[in-house]
Amino acid sequence: MNYSILNNLMISICIVDSKGNVIFSNDSFDRFFGEVENIFTIISDNYNLIIKDVLKKSYPIFLKSRKNNKIFPDVKDYFYMNIKPFDEEDYFMLEIHQNIPELIRKDLLNNDIKSIKDEIETRQYLFNSLEFMLLEKQKPWDFIISTAERIYSLNILKYLKVQKGDKLIVYGENNKKEIESNFTINMVDDDINFNYVSNSSTSMEVKLMLLTYLNFVKLYVTFYSEFEKSKMYDVNLLDSEKFSMAGQMMIGMLHEINNPLAVAMLQSDILISKKVDYVERIINIKSSLMRIKEITEIFRGALKQNATITTFGLKKLINTAIDFINPKKPSNVSIIIDLNYEDYDIQGDFNKLVLVFVNLISNAIDAINRTRKNKGWVKITTFEFRDKLIVKVSDNGEGMDEKILKNIFKPFYTTKTKSGLGYGLFFVSTVCSSHNIKLSVISKRNSGTTFTLVIPKFQAEGSI
Structure with missing residues (x-):
């Protein structure tokens, strides 16, 4: 029989025998499926038994591909398929139609x-x-x-x-x-x-x-x-904050001055009364008086309106702050230093930056004391990242809740602690901002606090 007339149809047609062998396929079928000798080589396993039963018992059936169960798994398009007996040779015609709505849906998708x-x-x-x-x-x-x-x-x-x-x-x-x-x-x-x-x-x-x-x-x-527009206001606010802090700073300064001054006076009394070992004792007096001078210079420098910009090593900055803290540090608190870098220079106002670290360390000690722990620690960790130096000041103190965290950098905000130097984190954040230092804090109640400072390394002109 001549089936060539079927080549003119747009739908895909193939004629198969009862075992699925392809007797004829039109051009449309060949475009989709290529040369096929047996229809079961391209049909999904899920449909094989159904179609074999149809070919054996010779009855018509209509099949439809579904989203997760396609008739022809290796072809991306979806199809309908009609199977019906065809002529006296016990052949079957398979009419295969594209699922046009599904094609449109896929295209839109x-x-x-x-x-x-x-x-x-x-x-x-x-x-x-x-x-x-x-x-x-x-x-x-x-x-x-x-x-x-x-x-x-x-x-x-x-x-x-x-x-x-x-x-x-x-x-x-x-x-x-x-x-x-x-x-x-x-x-x-x-x-x-x-x-x-x-x-x-x-x-x-x-x-x-x-x-x-x-x-x-x-x-x-x-x-x-x-x-x-608010720059002038901010400057005035900072000045008023400095003056409002002056009383607290003077109390802290007097406390720091008192210890070395007492030593100097005691050594002088001994020297006068016994008149022995006077050279060594005079040296002790000089050392104590120098300590007074250093403390006074730090506070005086921090209160100056105009910044004094110098270049110095970060290790010197941190060690100076720790030296400042050590005389009044409680015995139950350890200061752990982990300086993981070669000493790099930074640039800024040395005295102001010393007080930044003094304030952070003092606040950490204060937070530890409020927990009444037998053993507390303040850890200062540093490391490099590209052209920045990262400094973390951590403690195992009482930590802060979300309400306090939202306010700690605001001017005039205080938690009314009785210990610590009390310079205010507004002063800290303002000094950091003026030095292009990024300051952040992570804290949780009963889990301690970590302040992170991202400090630019100093690069001399012409350096890379």
Whole structure:
């Protein structure tokens, strides 16, 4: 029998015998499945028994691929299949139709997946860029230039214009026939205006994401402007904080002065009364008096309005702070030092930075004392990371709850402790900020506290 007429049909047709051997297949069938000698070589095991029974008992059947149970597992498309007896030779015709609704669903799903993937990549790029630019702390217009470059590089806009007064950035071309979207950042001097036209392929989700991003940019510019306006207030606040701390600092200073002064007076009395070993005792007197001078210089330097910038080693800074603390350190507290680096230079106001570490160590001791532990420890750990030195000041004291953590760096905030030097963590955070030192704290009630300082290494001009 001549089956060539079946080649003109769009549906896939094959003629098989009762054992599944292919007698004829039309062009459409061959395009999908290639040359097939026996139909059971391409049919899923789940359908084999059903089809063998159909061919044996010679009855018609309609089969349909399902999501997790395809008739033809090695072909990506889904199919319907009609099997019915065909002519006097005990042959069977298999009519195989593509599942058009399923194909449409798959195509839409693939497009959705691609769209979601593009949106995720766009979001990651935008907000990773935002995080990077925030770390750079750029001025508003420089920040806007960086923002415009990053937005346009994503190919989600065909046109972008950003303007502030006579400053203008333009990317792409606008034929003036397309509707522009507008976004404005209000400024005291001149507003910053964004005008842009999206590409036709840009999804609504990406457009909304762009709007969210621009609102983050607006927040940055607004906060930066407010910060600039409040600089004078911040300076005055710091000065008033210094004066408010002066009484507490003087008490701490007098306490520190008292010990070496008492030694000096006792040694003098012995020298006068016995008149023996006077050379060694005079040396002791001189040493004690030098201690008074060092303490006085540290406090006086910290109270100066103008910073005295010098270059010094981090080890010297930490050891000076520990020397300051040791005379009044309780016997139940150990200070553990783990300096894991070659000594690198840093630059800044030595006296202010000494008091930063004095304050952190003193607060740690105070936190340990409140727990009434027999054995407490304050551990100072350092290590390098790229061009930074990381210093961690940890303790096994009482720790802080979330409410205290939210307030510890605020001016005039105190937990009203009776021990410790009490300089205030506002002073610490302000000094760190002025030295470009990043300060963070992790603490949990009854689990101790860790302050982390990220300190830039000093690099002389011309060094790499």
